[in-house]
Amino acid sequence: MSELKIAFWNLQNLFDVTVSKIAADLDFTPANGWDEQALSSKITALAKVIRSLHEGNGPDLLGICEIENEGVAEKLIAATGRCDYSLAHIDSPDIRGIDTSLIYSTEKFELIEPPNEHLVHLRFPTRDIFEVRLRVRANGEELIVLVNHWPSRSRGRYETEAYRLTVASHVGRIVDGLLKYGRPEYFDLVDSGEAADVLEVLNQRWNRNVLLMGDFNDEPFDRSVLEFLRASKGIDHLEEPIKLSRGGLPSYKSYSGKRASLFNCMWSQLARPDHGTHYFSRGTNTMNTLDQFMVSRALYFGLQGLQLRRDEDGTPAAWISKPDVMTTRKGRPRAFDRKTRNGYSDHFPIEMLVDVVSEM
Numbered sequence: 176m177s178e179l180k181i182a183f184w185n186l187q188n189l190f191d192v193t194v195s196k197i198a199a200d201l202d203f204t205p206a207n208g209w210d211e212q213a214l215s216s217k218i219t220a221l222a223k224v225i226r227s228l229h230e231g232n233g234p235d236l237l238g239i240c241e242i243e244n245e246g247v248a249e250k251l252i253a254a255t256g257r258c259d260y261s262l263a264h265i266d267s268p269d270i271r272g273i274d275t276s277l278i279y280s281t282e283k284f285e286l287i288e289p290p291n292e293h294l295v296h297l298r299f300p301t302r303d304i305f306e307v308r309l310r311v312r313a314n315g316e317e318l319i320v321l322v323n324h325w326p327s328r329s330r331g332r333y334e335t336e337a338y339r340l341t342v343a344s345h346v347g348r349i350v351d352g353l354l355k356y357g358r359p360e361y362f363d364l365v366d367s368g369e370a371a372d373v374l375e376v377l378n379q380r381w382n383r384n385v386l387l388m389g390d391f392n393d394e395p396f397d398r399s400v401l402e403f404l405r406a407s408k409g410i411d412h413l414e415e416p417i418k419l420s421r422g423g424l425p426s427y428k429s430y431s432g433k434r435a436s437l438f439n440c441m442w443s444q445l446a447r448p449d450h451g452t453h454y455f456s457r458g459t460n461t462m463n464t465l466d467q468f469m470v471s472r473a474l475y476f477g478l479q480g481l482q483l484r485r486d487e488d489g490t491p492a493a494w495i496s497k498p499d500v501m502t503t504r505k506g507r508p509r510a511f512d513r514k515t516r517n518g519y520s521d522h523f524p525i526e527m528l529v530d531v532v533s534e535m
Contacts, residue, residue, distance in 0.1 A: 222254035323389025
């Protein structure tokens with residue numbers, strides 16, 4: 176049985192040295208100390224950490240956020256020295272000009288179709304919810320990845336909560352759309368054959384492999400994640416397949432009203448004191464677990480060739496990585512300082528393992 180090594184990392188303001196036409200953040204310019212040498216130093220440092228992930232093997236799949244453009248992402252890939260890495264990227268209209276992207280190993284994955292971005296328009300467009308559909312080469316199964324970077328808490332956790340609740344609802348609708356058919360497709364299916372055959376098709380879609388990763392700027396227990404996105408530590412709702420109703424197919428009203436639930440892989444990390452992915456000195460809890468992985472029922476139970484690795488007690492193989500090189504003596508992430516040109520990011524990366532449970 177082979178495995179997929181997966182990671183996510185908020186790279187903390189990895190801007191280009193040229194002034195973007197779209198970005199409103201003019202702080203990262205040569206005049207303010209953000210020059211070619213600073214950018215090169217940061218990319219070298221980030222690449223060093225990426226190579227160290229998964230016991231020095233590096234990830235097969237790496238979601239990243241706070242990166243300005245494709246050119247900077249390609250520089251980062253080159254610095255890792257991995258010839259098998261390829262980039263899925265779309266320049267988004269984020270007001271600060273920072274994007275989410277996905278780096279994948281072409282030895283493990285192939286891109287099924289061009290990536291897609293989903294935007295939520297508040298008073299201004301949010302950072303994109305980045306959708307990438309991949310095929311796992313080992314068994315031909317599809318893996319749909321949604322890379323997230325939800326609205327910041329910088330103006331206060333509760334003052335900005337409504338933004339994250341809005342985005343969480345939108346992401347929930349995206350997940351529902353990936354796992355359910357719309358009205359025309361549903362009725363076409365109902366008219367196409369026997370109930371048992373149609374039910375199998377409905378469940379085939381309901382059981383797609385969907386992986387969410389990102390900096391959600393909320394913790395696993397916050398309302399946006401737990402209630403609006405429906406990503407929790409429980410599996411009760413994950414166990415629900417599409418079922419026959421009184422011997423027949425469910426009505427469209429019943430089917431369309433069924434909301435997908437997700438399993439949040441990061442709850443086990445909350446039990447450790449003073450442990451998290453991001454340090455916030457002014458908070459009661461100075462270490463916050465803002466960076467998370469979430470999986471669909473198929474990925475949890477291994478229903479379509481891929482399965483979240485779990486220990487015997489059910490603990491998922493998902494963890495916060497704290498490489499020695501970027502961890503302070505107090506156990507905090509060592510952020511990049513453009514004056515000294517030392518440091519890495521103000522977020523720790525997170526890692527997880529997915530098993531390929533059936534191979535060609």
